[in-house]
């Protein structure tokens with residue numbers, strides 16, 4: 001796995017990542033779907049170019065924050081916020097059948113989600129293990145207290161890039177036998193118990209991120225969403241996806257590459273039924289990373305990977 005880790009858990013900086021690159025990719029776009037509205041930074045930049053934007057977020061706090069920030073654009077009719085899960089965009093009333101010149105997803109969690117202790121994403125002492133982006137479903141504590149040893153091993157290995165995943169999973173199971181996991185301290189304690197006192201913030205960030213990905217089913221959702229979003233692009237429209245995790249980035253890379261080859265039938269399908277015409281093209285062969293200048297000013301940009309794809313006209 002590549003060494004992409006979650007954006008740092010430092011707080012206080014809320015600048016959106018790679019805005020110039022996204023604006024460049026969406027040059028001339030009249031309509032944009034921002035699948036991950038967050039604080040509305042990317043949407044604001046796009047609205048300022050004159051585009052109309054619909055912003056989705058599954059988090060009610062993000063919808064409230066961005067709605068307040070972008071209220072002038074909402075009043076003029078160029079912006080609308082929709083609370084929902086973009087991985088189920090086809091089920092969101094009012095969006096089914098819509099098409100857009102640009103579709104953006106800036107994956108993961110926002111600064112304000114990390115900063116708010118009550119959301120339970122951080123490993124700061126005393127934070128209750130929640131990590132749900134929306135208010136429903138199992139929390140991080142539920143996963144840590146209820147998942148099987150096998151599932152915990154898979155979460156730490158596949159989502160946390162952790163070679164000693166089994167050891168950590170064993171430690172979680174051993175500890176929860178005497179006391180349930182409730183706060184971040186319990187998971188930090190298990191990580192230290194499994195790996196020794198040398199385990200530090202970068203381990204906590206990576207392994208907390210692994211639990212968050214499991215809690216929100218982020219990779220499965222992304223895989224489901226990509227072809228649906230692709231089909232929502234107008235001919236010649238562009239898709240921009242910013243990933244902070246190697247597993248997410250790999251899913252985006254494989255999907256965009258497959259859509260850009262002449263035959264994009266499922267790999268195991270014996271006969272080509274797609275007509276052998278590429279659906280579109282990669283804008284750049286490799287992912288785009290934030291400039292050294294942006295990384296110097298915004299540490300969260302360090303692990304960001306932007307991939308761009310353009311639908312055939």
Ligand SMILES: C[S@@+](CC[C@H](N)C(=O)[O-])C[C@H]1O[C@@H](n2cnc3c(N)ncnc32)[C@H](O)[C@@H]1O
Pocket residue numbers: 015016017035036037038039040041042043056057058059062084085086087106107108109110111133221
């Ligand atoms: C990195 S932040 C986006 C920041 C945003 N681009 C900005 O400029 O402020 C990611 C946001 O996506 C939201 N999100 C993550 N997965 C989602 C999903 N499946 N559906 C809807 N929103 C999602 C999170 O709640 C969070 O607010």
